[in-house]
Amino acid sequence: MSCNENPNKVQDIHAYLAEFDDIPGTRVFIAKRARQGYHMNQFAMSLMKDENRQRFKADERAYLDEWPMTEEQKQSILDRDYNRALDLGGNVYFLSKLFSTDGISFAQAVSTMTDMNFEQYTAMMVAGGRSPEGARSIKENEANAALTKVAVEDEKFAGQVKEDR
């Protein structure tokens, strides 16, 4: 069945990649990020070995300085600022080696990237998780916001007209 035609086969790699930037609150791990974050992710990977975990814990700064990472990347790790680390090319499966080095659960680390604390995040998950409504597309959200604005202004205008009469 290799003759199967895929109507959704990607024809334009640029359009394929551009769409990923339209997803709210998400950094898709594309080649650009994989290159940018290479050493940061390999640093995180090194924490799979217990002796490295011990050395890192003893002096985080010195351990990071052994890696050809940018200063910003090192700072994001020292700060445990995971959104920043993702922006600088980090990948969550690699960064998770740092979660376990710190002895915190995956969910706890993940919650620090949201606008909730761990308790609120856990409560959201138990209640069924974050709804995809309004979280699918930045452009769609902007269009909806613009429509709402127009609707509000229309209503205001209609009210004005009514008053004027």
Added chain:
Amino acid sequence: MARITAGVASSHVPLLGVASDFNKSGDDYFRPIFAGYDWTREWEKAEKPDVVILVYNDHASAFDMKIIPTFAIGCGESYKSADEGWGPRNVPDVEGHPDLAWHIAQSLILDEFDMTIINEMDVDHGLTVPLTMMFDKPEKWPCKVVPLAVNVVTYPPPSGNRCWALGEAIRKAVESFPEDLNVQIWGTGGMSHQLQGPRAGLINHDWDNMFLDGLIGDTDKLRYIPHVEYLRETGSEGIEMVMWLIMRGALGKNTRALHRHYHVPCSNTAIGHIVLRPDNGEGFDMTGSDTVAIAAE
């Protein structure tokens, strides 16, 4: 000849391994998750597969950023549980089936799927958690395993269509293996989850169930879902579901569902699980358990 007699899909959340290893699967939080696998555990005891082709993804355990194979097949004798930063899980070593694995690898390459061959690696929760969910805590896993690792971490992962076609080629390869073997294929990962960024925690109950529905019967519409739809609808890590399509593609045109389970949440993730029987006139009923399954519906 060898035959693929069933397909199984399951999420592979690491926390489930922790729950099992530390005897917490009866807790209020975990019981509703594990309860959905009770049926399958009994069914597997009756089915007695000789080999499971286990489709999973490595989570920066055996593969780091140095080498990123799109499709890789394990042809080794055995695999140890990986240390993912907490020490390795205390589960039995996973025994491979090098004869079947090499046969599949060769067949796939001749069928124009350019596989990476792995002889030595450790296997992480992506592979060991599904074994735990289906077999509980035996002294030794009751079957051999052919690991099939898929890159779903660095973009682009393979398309759903390519995954489905790989499944079709795996079926062909298994059926040309001369030894009489009862082979299952498992697709793991998913369902909706996002582990990163401000949108973390996304769950899409409706989409997940649409996907489960689409695995049953003779439809093949799931193979054409573009990556961006997984990302938008099911979160950045929901893309793992393309691995379920390898399983589905290996079951032929038509399938019948024997068992199905869905639960939210487990940690950050929606748990989905389904057991499928190929239904193309093969007449598979390894133990009569199908009748029981159908009666239970």
